[in-house]
Amino acid sequence: MEGQSDPHPSSSQIQSQACCPTVPEISIEELDDEVEIFAALANTTRYGAVRLLVAADGEVCACDLAPPLEVSQSAISHALSRLFAVGLVERRKQGRWRYYQATPIAEELIDRIDAHQERDR
Numbered sequence: 001m002e003g004q005s006d007p008h009p010s011s012s013q014i015q016s017q018a019c020c021p022t023v024p025e026i027s028i029e030e031l032d033d034e035v036e037i038f039a040a041l042a043n044t045t046r047y048g049a050v051r052l053l054v055a056a057d058g059e060v061c062a063c064d065l066a067p068p069l070e071v072s073q074s075a076i077s078h079a080l081s082r083l084f085a086v087g088l089v090e091r092r093k094q095g096r097w098r099y100y101q102a103t104p105i106a107e108e109l110i111d112r113i114d115a116h117q118e119r120d121r
Helices: 011-017 028-041 044-055 073-085 104-119
Strands: 089-094 097-102
Touching (some): 044 073, 044 089, 044 097, 073 097
16 A cells, blocks of 8 residues: 555665674564564474474374374364464374474474573572
8 A cells, every 4th residue: 555664674674773793683573484483383282292393203103193292183283283283293194194394494493402401500
């Protein structure tokens, strides 16, 4: 619409307004994608599922993730779908079963969180 300003100015608009030329350019689209990853982890069931998958040696059936997290099969299914959508888990279907595995990005995030917690102890 005419007369309305874009809520997300371009990085060149932001850069030209910066007082320090060393501030790097940043993509709002990339930020949005990254925020989706963190938003997916901002839930106990989803975060717990990622932790379990990172700790597992290989693939895990979705049905085996619900009991340790004390949630229903429906809840774990929804959680895993969201994690898959943001690229934190991979999935494979075999018959009526789905098997999940943490992606390298999920493993790196958990490793860094663990390292940070160890450093603070």
